[in-house]
Amino acid sequence: xxxxxxxxxxxxxxxxxxxxxxxxxxxxxxxxxxxxxxxxxxxxxxxxxxxxxxxxxxxxxxxxxxxxxxxxxxxxxxxxxxxxxxxxxxxxxxxxxxxxxxxxxxxxxxxxxxxxxxxxxxxxxxxxxxxxxxxxxxxxxxx
Numbered sequence: 001x002x003x004x005x006x007x008x009x010x011x012x013x014x015x016x017x018x019x020x021x022x023x024x025x026x027x028x029x030x031x032x033x034x035x036x037x038x039x040x041x042x043x044x045x046x047x048x049x050x051x052x053x054x055x056x057x058x059x060x061x062x063x064x065x066x067x068x069x070x071x072x073x074x075x076x077x078x079x080x081x082x083x084x085x086x087x088x089x090x091x092x093x094x095x096x097x098x099x100x101x102x103x104x105x106x107x108x109x110x111x112x113x114x115x116x117x118x119x120x121x122x123x124x125x126x127x128x129x130x131x132x133x134x135x136x137x138x139x140x141x142x143x
Contacts, residue, residue: 005056005060008053017057024120025137027116028136029123029125031124031126033133034113038117051127054090055096057136058098062139063138069102071102073133075108080131090104115135
């Protein structure tokens with residue numbers, strides 16, 4: 001255990017976050033996402049919800065302020081039902097930790113998969129909400 005670091009952040013995730021450089025991206029993936037097959041290193045966070053991980057990661061992680069939208073989510077497929085509270089809750093968590101007004105970029109499903117293939121890592125969570133996947137772009141750590 002470390003002071004000031006949430007106990008839900010595993011040693012492997014903490015290491016991965018520290019290895020990432022400016023512009024690198026990490027995917028927090030729901031339980032439905034093909035986390036293991038897309039290519040980047042996959043870390044397991046079974047049993048955890050994405051918003052809880054987001055709340056634990058953002059105090060340690062500077063978002064990239066050189067891009068308009070340092071956070072992306074998957075857009076639902078037309079006709080598919082989603083829980084509108086997922087994005088609402090993410091924005092509340094993001095705004096709690098970020099000074100910049102964040103607008104979440106929405107990507108079509110296969111564009112999201114393509115972007116995920118070039119991510120630094122994918123964190124496979126146990127979150128069962130549909131379309132709960134989110135990508136964070138790392139910025140420069142403030143001095």
